[in-house]
Amino acid sequence: MTRSYDQSCPAARALDVVGGRWSLLIVRELLLGPKRYTDLVAGLPGIGPNVLAERLRALRDAGILSQAKLPPPAPSAVYELTELGAAMRPVVDELTRWGMRLPSPHRPGDTFRLNWVLGCLRASFRPEEASGVRETYEIRVDGDAFHLRVDDGVLDIRNGGAPDPACVITTDLGTFLAIGARLVDIQDVVARGLAQLEGELPAAARAIAILGAHPEATGGRHGIVGAVGASFRPDRALGVRETYEFVIAELVFHARVDDGTVEMDIGPAADAVTTLVTDLGTLLQLGSGSLPLEDALSAEVVDVHGDLEAALRMADAFGVVRADRPASAH
Incomplete structure (x- = not known):
């Protein structure tokens, strides 16, 4: 049974729709693109099939997501955000930014997915650094690929490779996190063989300047x-x-x-x-x-x-x- 705060307040009405457990995390997953049911199960460890089915139904009824069919050669049903659902992107980004300020961000026993790092990248995006930049960067981490398309201060992050990347960075998760946190320099890790770079080094440096940790993230200590x-x-x-x-x-x-x-x-x-x-x-x-x-x-x-x-x-x-x-x- 759907619960409501029964308050004539936009914030309360929003929480009626996405305030339940798992609902906002489903939106988080779909912000990276359409997902099959099995993709959502993999991206939401701990959710039960009955709960996922109920949350998807509720979000669909609220106009947050819809179902579509992928084209051949591998047609399958996927869930994707509607225009109303996609409008939650700044809400999720701001929640992520706030969460990154909390102490002990990672606890022993926590599960981890690369997709969740992508949300942090989007949250740390600095439009002022991307003014006039129009290019795509592809990142491959431990066999998984995603790409980031920057268009004059606007960022879109999607799973999968890109047809026209300005550069491709291939590395392991630890090195990827170190690069993003500015603990190491991209030129240094490439020289040491910890990452492989296809394309121009300046393009990779721009990607890190646009998406890497803010200088204040480590109190000015790099x-x-x-x-x-x-x-x-x-x-x-x-x-x-x-x-x-x-x-x-x-x-x-x-x-x-x-x-x-x-x-x-x-x-x-x-x-x-x-x-x-x-x-x-x-x-x-x-x-x-x-x-x-x-x-x-x-x-x-x-x-x-x-x-x-x-x-x-x-x-x-x-x-x-x-x-x-x-x-x-x-």
């Missing part, structure tokens, strides 16, 4: 060193006075912790009590909370040289999830 420093949690480092060293591929830097404060610097440290050695993708997983340090050690994607207990203190100080720490504590 690069891997700045990002690690930005994750420091003073409350977890009270009474701790020791130095930790990080070796990420060819980059070496260290963090000097002194009773709740930290100083980051490039280069090795003569007095490091422990050294963490890993690759960029694993570092991002550790930092996002999707990979506990102990699991990374067991999988041998991280090496610790020196005091293991100090490495665990370092994990606490820099917000890395510990296998023995409840998710709510992160």
